Amino acid sequence: MGAYWRPGDLAEALHILRSARPRILAGGTRLVRGATPADWDQDWLDITGIAALQGIAATAQGWRIGAATTWTALLAAPIAALRQAAATVASPQVRHQATIGGNLAARFASADGAPALLALDAVLEVTCAEATRQLPLGQFLAGSALAPNELITAILVPQCTHSAFAKHGSRQAVNVAEVTAAVRLDFTDGRVSGAGLALGGCLAAAQRLPALEAALLGQPATNLAALVTPDALAHLTLLDDFRAPAPYRQHVAATLLRRLLTALAPEAVA
Numbered sequence: 558m559g560a561y562w563r564p565g566d567l568a569e570a571l572h573i574l575r576s577a578r579p580r581i582l583a584g585g586t587r588l589v590r591g592a593t594p595a596d597w598d599q600d601w602l603d604i605t606g607i608a609a610l611q612g613i614a615a616t617a618q619g620w621r622i623g624a625a626t627t628w629t630a631l632l633a634a635p636i637a638a639l640r641q642a643a644a645t646v647a648s649p650q651v652r653h654q655a656t657i658g659g660n661l662a663a664r665f666a667s668a669d670g671a672p673a674l675l676a677l678d679a680v681l682e683v684t685c686a687e688a689t690r691q692l693p694l695g696q697f698l699a700g701s702a703l704a705p706n707e708l709i710t711a712i713l714v715p716q717c718t719h720s721a722f723a724k725h726g727s728r729q730a731v732n733v734a735e736v737t738a739a740v741r742l743d744f745t746d747g748r749v750s751g752a753g754l755a756l757g758g759c760l761a762a763a764q765r766l767p768a769l770e771a772a773l774l775g776q777p778a779t780n781l782a783a784l785v786t787p788d789a790l791a792h793l794t795l796l797d798d799f800r801a802p803a804p805y806r807q808h809v810a811a812t813l814l815r816r817l818l819t820a821l822a823p824e825a826v827a
């Protein structure tokens with residue numbers, strides 16, 4: 558059996574991470590996948606006792622979400638897309654344990670937090686014993702690595718007023734995504750003045766849709782869904798596997814985006 562630490566203090570955790578290089582354990586709900594008895598011989602740093610990694614706080618720019626905040630806590634997040642994503646994750650039991658930091662750090666295709674936070678322009682706060690840096694989530698998902706002594710300490714989400722998330726899979730509960738979609742829109746005088754669109758579940762890693770976002774800018778809120786043409790997603794290399802074939806995922810992705818854009822439009826005039 559390896560060592561197990563569960564510090565309550567972030568500085569102590571970072572010191573342990575620097576000196577002993579343990580594996581990071583948050584909710585453990587992704588780590589259990591494929592775990593073997595050999596894993597027990599490793600050294601573990603459990604970060605769930607660190608108060609500084611918990612909860613959602615308003616900041617001057619938006620919100621700071623502690624990396625060890627659970628999906629249950631995110632059900633009450635002040636950001637609609639994140640709340641809606643939380644409601645689709647796993648089951649109540651898993652949501653009590655599983656964290657948003659673990660969801661992003663594990664970098665897997667069907668991670669529901671990734672498209673939601675990508676559409677919201679989220680930035681990771683990454684900390685080691687010596688320094689804190691900011692890493693845009695898009696760069697992290699594209700492969701930018703953390704150093705072994707670094708911890709994701711928070712997710713920084715800029716202020717936004719209109720956002721939504723949707724997920725499609727084969728079940729209603731404990732549903733692994735075949736496609737997820739997230740949309741963030743800013744409106745000025747009934748027209749789109751800012752847009753963030755992202756897809757997940759159907760791609761190796763969640764991606765933004767910059768061409769579609771550019772097409773939305775300046776458009777009146779009334780018929781945004783029409784901009785999601787059959788060609789709008791043709792450039793994407795969609796997953797084609799036992800869960801769903803690529804053409805089906807493309808159809809579902811376009812449908813989810815149209816629904817989200819339609820659902821957000823009335824908020825432009827509200």
Ligand SMILES: Cc1cc2nc3c(=O)[nH]c(=O)nc-3n(C[C@H](O)[C@H](O)[C@H](O)COP(=O)(O)OP(=O)(O)OC[C@H]3O[C@@H](n4cnc5c(N)ncnc54)[C@H](O)[C@@H]3O)c2cc1C
Nearest residue numbers: 583584585586587588647655656658659660662668669709
């Ligand atoms: C039955 C079941 C259903 C599930 N359903 C869904 C679902 O619907 N949607 C979904 O998205 N996921 C689902 N998952 C996967 C998982 O529960 C979630 O992704 C969860 O958010 C992972 O968080 P965790 O805290 O448990 O991560 P952990 O398992 O503790 O960690 C995952 C990885 O991230 C690393 N890590 C954790 N925190 C940090 C940090 N702060 N900094 C750096 N590295 C870190 C760990 O070292 C590990 O490599 C499901 C899992 C189970 C068991």
